[in-house]
Amino acid sequence: MGFTETSNVLIIGGGVIGLAIARELHKKGVKHITLLEKGAVGQESSWAAAGMLGPQAEADEGGVFFDMTVASRDLYPAFAAELLEETGVDIELDRVGTLYLAFTDDDVTEVHERFKWQRKAGLPVEHLSAADARKAEPFISPDVRGALLFPDDWQVENRRLLAALKRYAEINGIEVHENTHVERLIVEEGSIVGAETETGTFHAAKTVLATGAWTSLIKLGIADLPVKVEPVRGQIVAFQTAKRLFQRVIYSRRGYLVPRADGRILAGSTSEKVEFDKSITESAAARLSEIALEIAPSISSLPVADQWAGLRPYAADGLPILGEIAGIDALFIATAHYRNGILLAPLTARIAADRLVGGTDSKYLTEFGADRFSLRRAGTGI
Ligand SMILES: Cc1cc2nc3c(=O)[nH]c(=O)nc-3n(C[C@H](O)[C@H](O)[C@H](O)COP(=O)(O)OP(=O)(O)OC[C@H]3O[C@@H](n4cnc5c(N)ncnc54)[C@H](O)[C@@H]3O)c2cc1C
Incomplete structure (x- = not known):
């Protein structure tokens, strides 16, 4: 399916991940962005977090996940400065260590x-x-x-970060529907074309699932979503x-x-x-x-x-789930950030927006793909 700046994107979930993806898509020129949130925006895990941006303090080894945490932390100084300029909200990035x-x-x-x-x-x-x-x-x-x-392990006031991202959405015409609970994704000929809620149906050219701990409760048509998050x-x-x-x-x-x-x-x-x-x-x-x-x-x-x-x-291996599901078009999943969603938000948003708008690949999509569990099972015969 072709995707242009005039196509619309539906984001489900208004935590730090959904909100950061909405902002990044808007910065890339996507004109019609709709975000659906079952409660109020920014009141779940992202609100409860401690806001530490600490890739090194608890790390016992390097690897792709460690690289991702460091790369996302390194985006924070520019992220904080841009949000201040865009929204007037200081997210209190504290770089004392x-x-x-x-x-x-x-x-x-x-x-x-x-x-x-x-x-x-x-x-x-x-x-x-x-x-x-x-x-x-x-x-x-x-x-x-x-x-x-x-x-270089810092902290941020995550509740101010959520306020800044929410403000960005308000200022820039990102349509946010609170108290709108998505029950199922609508599938037509192997492609997601929108979502059904208690209050109506939303259609979109692409859909992003950023529903945190609740992701596995959403239906894919009449089937279960093949993504396990707890x-x-x-x-x-x-x-x-x-x-x-x-x-x-x-x-x-x-x-x-x-x-x-x-x-x-x-x-x-x-x-x-x-x-x-x-x-x-x-x-x-x-x-x-x-x-x-x-x-x-x-x-x-x-x-x-x-x-x-x-x-x-939390996914079974403790790592994020990022990317598409094989055989299902027009759906991008960004969840399972477990203990590091605040830290990983800026880079996750970039990876998602680059993929959705430009089809760009990333080593993180390869490593943290939504299909990794079924592929591993198939590979090992378990
Ligand atoms: C005590 C604690 C401390 C933490 N400390 C840190 C830390 O120091 N540093 C760090 O980086 N991370 C930390 N984390 C982890 C971090 O909070 C999470 O990884 C991150 O908030 C996940 O963001 P999210 O947007 O995926 O989830 P959430 O913030 O939970 O957002 C998901 C949103 O989706 C909505 N939603 C779900 N289902 C539906 C549906 N069907 N329809 C519509 N909307 C739906 C929810 O209502 C929610 O608002 C901590 C977490 C906790 C609990």
């Missing part, structure tokens, strides 16, 4: 190994003594035994301080603290397979407080100001 602390023998070994491979790969990382770590962040625990400093709940607690106690994102092997510009300190997070239950729990609050106290005992005197949960979209 990330500290990864070691407390136990196992932590010390891990920190040592991570430093070794990343240095060898030429990545920016420094090994700090306990004293230097405490000089960098005076409020961390005296029990710290050493740390890694990742100067929700993994993550909870965060937030402490409130009058002024900022920490400069950097601070990790241990058990969790992390993210200091926000407004004095909040986020402590995360849990990974729970509880279907589509977004409840917050007391046991998670207790566990996250423990993680926070290990990193910085002074936090014990701070009030817990907030607690929330979100559903991360």
